[in-house]
Amino acid sequence: MFTDFFYTLRKVGVPVTPTAFLRLHKALSMGLINSVDDFYTAARSILVKSERYFDLYDQVFAHRFQGVELKEPDELELSDIARSLLEEWLKDPQMLADVLGIDESELGKLSPEELMEYFLERLKEQTEAHHGGSKWIGTGGTAPVGHSGFHPGGMRVGGISRNKSAVKVAMDRRYRDYSQQGPLTQSQMGEALKRLRHMVPVGPKDKVNVRETIYQTVKNAGEIEIVFERRLKDRLKVILAIDNGGWSMEPYVELVQTLFNYARSQFKDLKTFYFHNTIYNHLWEDPQRHYKPLPVNELVRFDSATRFIIVGDASMAPSELMGQNGSIYFGERSGKPSVEGLRFIAKTFPHSSWLNPVPIFEWRYTYTIGVIHEIFPMFPLTLDGLEKAVTHLMRKN
Amino acid sequence: MNDGNQLKKFAGASQYVLDDELAKIVNITMALEMPLLLKGEPGTGKTMLAHAIAEALDMRLIVLNVKSSLKLIDSLYQYDTLTRLNDSRFGDSQRDVSNIEEYIRMGKIGQAFVSDERVVLLIDEIDKADTDFQDDMLDILDQMHFDIIEIDKTVKAKHRPVVIITSNAKKDLSDPFLGRCNFHHIAFPEPDMMKEIVRVHFPDIDKELLDSAVHTLYRLREIKNIEKKPATRELINWIRALKSDPDFKIKDLIKGHVPYLGVLFKKSPDLFIAQKAVGHFRM
Incomplete structure (x- = not known):
């Protein structure tokens, strides 16, 4: 019962455990849950253990019990692909200018945000027109540079010469002129x-060391001498x-x-x-x-x-x-x-x-x-x- | 469902306004005999819930206030070695020094276990303690027994206590801990709910005062960069302050003049920011 509800929850990233799921069933079999409302509250309190997942839970619940479609992260993916393509291309402004169909000098005038926006627009146009078959938008293997396979995020926008300030010139760090020799080897x-x-860490000295206390007390001819030691801490x-x-x-x-x-x-x-x-x-x-x-x-x-x-x-x-x-x-x-x-x-x-x-x-x-x-x-x-x-x-x- | 004593339904108490959702969760948790973990902003009534359950179901409430230095064993039992050592030396007490059991005192969890009737055990602000403490404690609450190693005796819970655990919303608790309890996040109440809560505390409150006070609170909560936003507790104290001030007029509040900001904002940087922001209210 409700197994696919359980698996959908897991799929969208809510950490649900089988134990919790069994517990929900126990609650069901005890006759504690009599309506969808009851089920919603009970299942959430039993299955979901952080308010951060409440929203995801709501989405899945609505999907499973009201047939609402789960949202696909289309927009985000698109811009992700675009960004990595763009970063790669920026190493070669000539090529970028070519594929975007604008002049290289004009390219230099755009701010990074404007450039990105322009690029995304072009990308959308292209996908609509060619349904992914385009020569330069392909995400698989048709693009001049693949969007996957290289160090993502590690690629920096760097190749454009330093005096072109419009494109965000992520130059190599400017302060590299210190000794290469590592102090720690x-x-x-x-x-x-x-x-x-x-x-x-050390705790305060507030724990009685019984063995040492007995020893010192005996040494002291029976006069009680309590020896404290440091408490262990986490x-x-x-x-x-x-x-x-x-x-x-x-x-x-x-x-x-x-x-x-x-x-x-x-x-x-x-x-x-x-x-x-x-x-x-x-x-x-x-x-x-x-x-x-x-x-x-x-x-x-x-x-x-x-x-x-x-x-x-x-x-x-x-x-x-x-x-x-x-x-x-x-x-x-x-x-x-x-x-x-x-x-x-x-x-x-x-x-x-x-x-x-x-x-x-x-x-x-x-x-x-x-x-x-x-x-x-x-x-x-x-x-x-x-x-x-x-x-x-x-x-x- | 006929197991009368076990399944007494909780439906709110004289000083506590309960929403339906929470009532359901409390009842299910009690039926499943699981601890209930409550998170939420400070001042949303997490601790009050335990008091309310105890009051409504006529059970004794045992509160374990967690401190960062607290060790699990202390919340179970304490073996008072020093008193025993002292007694053995001076021999002037009524206790039998050779009987260790006389030097064992129950901690809060221990008390809840040995109690002759079902009690409500509130473990307040669990997040203050080490994660080890949290996990170990849940084991004990799961199995409902623990050993006193000094006298080799197992203490079993006579009745499973209703366990309410509260936590500050900020920090994450460990997964094994979360796995063993039911969870609820108390959201900050909506204005209508808030008015009802205030009415429970001030049954004869003037409607105009209530409306404008609650309205002001929600406006104040919108001020940015505040570390600790005023919540229910602050509102109730604030209204108390307003009511006891003979010079206070409701019109002032409507005009945007907010007295006793110090009652609402407890941190001095917050108070400073709030004072500045309230200045803009007037315009």
Whole structure:
């Protein structure tokens, strides 16, 4: 009974468990549910465990019991395809101008938003006219560049020469002129791990050590001597956010990950997220930064005692940090400057720090490092810095 | 359905306005003998629900206020070693030092288990505790028994208590925890519902005051960038303040003059923002 209701719920992403489903049946067999209304409320309270899924549940319920059609994410998919095509093409403005049928010089005058809009319109026209058979819209294999197969989101709009300001020229980072030599290297891993070992919480000294108390009392000729010891506390939860965009971070990404993964057993929970340069509205769970976004606002759902560690060079164009739509990606229109997002994170997690592979003496040459330094306590990614960061993260307040 | 005692229906209480949906959920949860997890904005009456159930069904209410430092064992029972040590040394108490059981005291969950009649157990603000605490506690509530290791005794629940668990809406609880309870999210009440709630607390309230106070509340809730929006609790306190002020006139409220903002906004940045926003109301 209602099995397909159950499976539809699962399909749209409501995490329903078989146990919960059986429980619903128990409720049904007990005669507790006598109408569709009853069923709606009961099934929701038994099956759905978070208000975030209430809307999805409503949709499925309406679909199953009232025959309402489930919405397909057409629009979104279309613009997704368009974006990846566009990003690829932007590497070659000549070709883009050709396929869009406009002059290359005119192309330069369009803002990224205008360009995107124009492109989408063309795309829709084309799909309507040719039903996917078009030479240049094909999503399968007919397009000059496939929309799948390459590093999604990792492709940057870069090829257009630097003086063309109209297209969002997502140039390679402008502050790459620091030493390539990583301060922390693979060979120092063992040492670094030792530093991380200090990330163990200690409770107040309020637990009676019975054995020691007896021993000391006897030693004291029967005069009671109570020995207290530190209470064990719940192990730490750690969120690691890594800047894995661009080659300048590359030597460190793996290193930092390995480091924290080795230390994983001493944490209660270790989550790794990725971002590029700075954090806007989303963090990503997958290194490609495409499939599994986590809205930054959702971070409030995590325990605020979680240690939030960011690893990144904090070097970027000031506009990326301070601008309203600073992201170098087309799709990321945050509407508020990244610096706000960073402040939000720092406020949400009082125990946070930023590890920076850039040598400390170069920090003052980069504007954005200074700004971020004011938001997060920043430490160099060296043995020394790691030790200081751990001490900072373990502070009581 | 004839199992009278077990399936007493809950239909609201003198100080609690219940919507149909919630009533159904409470009754189903009680019949299925599962804990009910309530989420929702602060001040939407999560805790009050437990009080209301206890009152309506004439059961005793046992409240376990969860603190971050609370350990599961403390909510089950406590073995008072220090008193025993003291007694054994001075020997001037009535207790039998060799009988450990005399030094075992029941915690809140333990009390709910050993109670001679069915009780309502309210576990308030569960999200404050560690996830380990949450999971372990649900195990205990699932099986309805726990062991006292010091005296090797199993405490079984005489009657399954009605378990109400509340949680702040912000944080996620673990999956195993969610799997073991029924869930309901109490939405912020609609203005009409809100008026009814206020009327329960102030049966003789002036209609004009009620309308304009509720209207003002919903307007205030629309102010942006507020961390803690005023909710039912604040509204009721606020109306109480308005009623006790002899100088207050309803006309002022309609004109956009809002006194006692401090009752509605508890955080100083919020209050500051609200004061500025209320300034615009007047225009």
